Amino acid sequence: MGIFDKLAGMFRVRKEEVNILVVGLNNSGKSTIVNHFKHPEEKSTVTVPTVGFSVEKFQNQGVSFTAFDMSGAGRYRSLWEHHFKSCHAIVFVIDSSDRMRLVVVKDELDILTHHPDIAHRKIPILFFANKMDCPDALSSVKIAAALGLEKIRDKPWHISSSNALTGEGLQDGVQWLVFEKQSMNAGRKRANTLLFGFIGLLGLALYPIVVDPMINTEKYKKIQSKNRAGVNQEEIQPGNMKVWSDPFDRKRD
Numbered sequence: 136m137g138i139f140d141k142l143a144g145m146f147r148v149r150k151e152e153v154n155i156l157v158v159g160l161n162n163s164g165k166s167t168i169v170n171h172f173k174h175p176e177e178k179s180t181v182t183v184p185t186v187g188f189s190v191e192k193f194q195n196q197g198v199s200f201t202a203f204d205m206s207g208a209g210r211y212r213s214l215w216e217h218h219f220k221s222c223h224a225i226v227f228v229i230d231s232s233d234r235m236r237l238v239v240v241k242d243e244l245d246i247l248t249h250h251p252d253i254a255h256r257k258i259p260i261l262f263f264a265n266k267m268d269c270p271d272a273l274s275s276v277k278i279a280a281a282l283g284l285e286k287i288r289d290k291p292w293h294i295s296s297s298n299a300l301t302g303e304g305l306q307d308g309v310q311w312l313v314f315e316k317q318s319m320n321a322g323r324k325r326a327n328t329l330l331f332g333f334i335g336l337l338g339l340a341l342y343p344i345v346v347d348p349m350i351n352t353e354k355y356k357k358i359q360s361k362n363r364a365g366v367n368q369e370e371i372q373p374g375n376m377k378v379w380s381d382p383f384d385r386k387r388d
């Protein structure tokens with residue numbers, strides 16, 4: 136690949152790729168949500184409990200998503216943390232009609248937000264208060280209060296009520312996620328521009344002192360020898376060193 140191809144590659148607008156980790160208790164509707172976004176030809180017609188996890192790819196609003204659809208069954212929940220490091224966003228699905236297990240949801244959320252691979256990252260978390268069509272479903276506001284979401288202050292989060300069977304509320308949630316990722320990228324680009332600007336200015340300031348003497352060695356050698364010519368060489372021989380000031384003001388012979 137030639138230098139121009141490399142430069143063209145650097146300046147080409149790269150397609151955004153986002154890894155999302157889809158977690159939540161079993162039967163909350165994670166796989167049904169992921170299935171909704173898949174290409175019609177790739178959609179599965181039957182919903183079965185996920186074993187371990189499955190990796191699904193889909194496109195939405197010009198963004199390529201790779202979804203790690205995790206099983207929510209107790210014996211597989213320990214697998215979630217293996218994907219914390221590599222994910223760019225988390226989708227946390229809650230069955231709004233499963234009031235009994237809301238406390239388990241809160242425990243799992245606390246474990247996730249306190250995990251070392253998540254705790255110090257400004258990673259966006261999208262909550263789906265799913266199964267809003269069920270008659271005993273709690274509202275997204277009540278779920279947010281029950282899970283103490285207002286305490287998550289160091290990460291952007293959003294909660295959407297959804298019905299994964301009809302797709303209601305799903306697009307709103309993903310739209311928020313895309314917006315959040317894009318504004319994060321814009322912030323990072325601004326910071327990079329500032330950094331490169333600063334480095335450029337520093338380079339300009341240091342050029343005459345550091346770079347120029349390295350390039351124009353002959354010019355600086357001439358200046359050096361000219362300066363030396365103005366100094367009496369005898370005076371700078373160690374044996375002939377003169378004491379210019381005497382702190383005790385003694386007379387010298």
Ligand SMILES: Nc1nc2c(ncn2[C@@H]2O[C@H](COP(=O)(O)OP(=O)(O)OP(=O)(O)O)[C@@H](O)[C@H]2O)c(=O)[nH]1
Pocket residue numbers: 159160161162163164165166167168182183184185186205206207208228265266267268269297298299300
């Ligand atoms: N009424 C209703 N049922 C839903 C909704 N979303 C999913 N379901 C049903 O809930 C059941 C479980 O859905 P899954 O998508 O398999 O749930 P999951 O979270 O992936 O479960 P695991 O893979 O076991 O962790 C299925 O029978 C779905 O049809 C919803 O919004 N409303």
Ligand SMILES: [Mg+2]
Pocket residue numbers: 165166167183184185204205206207
């Ligand atoms: Mg599943």
